[in-house]
Amino acid sequence: GAGVSQSPSNKxxxxxxxxxxxxxxxxxxxxxxxxxxxxxxxxxxxxxxQGNSAPDKSGLPSDRFSAERTGGSxxxxxxxxxxxxxxxxxxxxxxxxxxxxxxxxxxxxxRLTVV
Amino acid sequence: AQKVTxxxxxxxxxxxxxxxxxxxxxxxxxxxYLFWYKQPPSGELVFLIRRNSFDEQNEISGRYSWNFQKSTxxxxxxxxxxxxxxxxxxxxxxSEADVGSQGNLIFGKGTKLSVKP
Numbered sequence: 001g002a003g004v005s006q007s008p009s010n011k012x013x014x015x016x017x018x019x020x021x022x023x024x025x026x027x028x029x030x031x032x033x034x035x036x037x038x039x040x041x042x043x044x045x046x047x048x049x050q051g052n053s054a055p056d057k058s059g060l061p062s063d064r065f066s067a068e069r070t071g072g073s074x075x076x077x078x079x080x081x082x083x084x085x086x087x088x089x090x091x092x093x094x095x096x097x098x099x100x101x102x103x104x105x106x107x108x109x110x111r112l113t114v115v
Numbered sequence: 116a117q118k119v120t121x122x123x124x125x126x127x128x129x130x131x132x133x134x135x136x137x138x139x140x141x142x143x144x145x146x147x148y149l150f151w152y153k154q155p156p157s158g159e160l161v162f163l164i165r166r167n168s169f170d171e172q173n174e175i176s177g178r179y180s181w182n183f184q185k186s187t188x189x190x191x192x193x194x195x196x197x198x199x200x201x202x203x204x205x206x207x208x209x210s211e212a213d214v215g216s217q218g219n220l221i222f223g224k225g226t227k228l229s230v231k232p
Contacts, residue, residue, distance in 0.1 A: 004159075033220075043206060043222035059219070091160065104220070106152075106160035 002026075004107035006092050012113045013082055021077040021110045025094030032075050033095075033104060034067060038088035046090075049075060050098060082114045117142050119209050121223035128197055129231050136192045136226045138207030144168075149183065149190045150208040150220065160206065166190065197230045204228070 005024040013019050025032050034046040046059045049069040060066070064082075069075040079086055089111050093104040118141040128134045140149065151163040164174065166183050174181045178195045194201055204227045208220045 035220075035222075042224045043208075043220075045219045045221070048219070056219075089158065093160070103162045103165065105162070108157060108159045 004092055004094050004105050006090075006107035006110050008110060009108065010111045010113075012115060015084060015114055016081055018078065018080045019082055019112065021079075021090050021092075021112070023075045023077070023092030023094075023107060025073065025075070025092070026105055027073075029094035029096055029105075030072065031095045031098050031102075031104075032069060033093040034075070034077050035091040035093070036061075036088045037091055037109070041088075043091075046077070048098075079112075082112075084114050087112055087114045117209055117211060117221050119207050119221055119223035121205075121207055121226050123226045124224070125227045125229070127229045127231065130199060131196050132230075133193060133195050134197050134228065134230075136194075136205050136207075136228065138190045138192065138223060140188050140190065140207070140209045142209060142211060144211045146211070148210045150210070151181065151190075151192050152206045152208065152222075154204040154206060154225070156203070163192075194228075197228075199230050199232055202228060202230045 007022045031050055033048040036044045036046055047054050047057055047067050051072050052069050064080045067077045089109040091106055091109045093106040095104040096102040120139045122137055147168045149166045152160040153163055154160050164181055171183050171185055180193045182191045204225045206225045207223045210220050
């Protein structure tokens, strides 16, 4: 696609429910990143994929968070048993190669509100 | 530890004024990359510049200029003759070159710039 696409743009969910956030990177970009932006924490790195592989998952805030990427393209960030502190904007980015080599392009984010 | 500090939380200027956004970083690595991103009200982060640690040459792009000083670990961003459309949150970020760190952009808290007509 022309840019990084994220869906949904807004999601309101009840505490305890599971949510899935989707990221569609720019076609041909091998690297994909997830960040979280919240008022208290600023922009926080969660995880990145090189192809379908995530070398380091230590940035995920808890074991309720998981991410996968299939076919070297679309990625899904899943939050199980959502809590109010999960409320934030979740940003996805992609780049041709890993971030130090090339520019990363960001999507407009998914605003998650847990009530 | 790696850290990016943007001490200015909010700045307000009048159109046509020059404004400098400060960024100070900390890293143990000798090879690293510094970035500036702009986040307009629409929400997406827009890439402005990437600079590697071996290139201390200042850069100018139109009304934007960047001053990289390794001696003070600073990478400041100046907008000359500011315009209302420059109003946004600006983020400075750091990425280290170690394998395993390369996917991780460490962001500052951001500086909200308001340019008034």
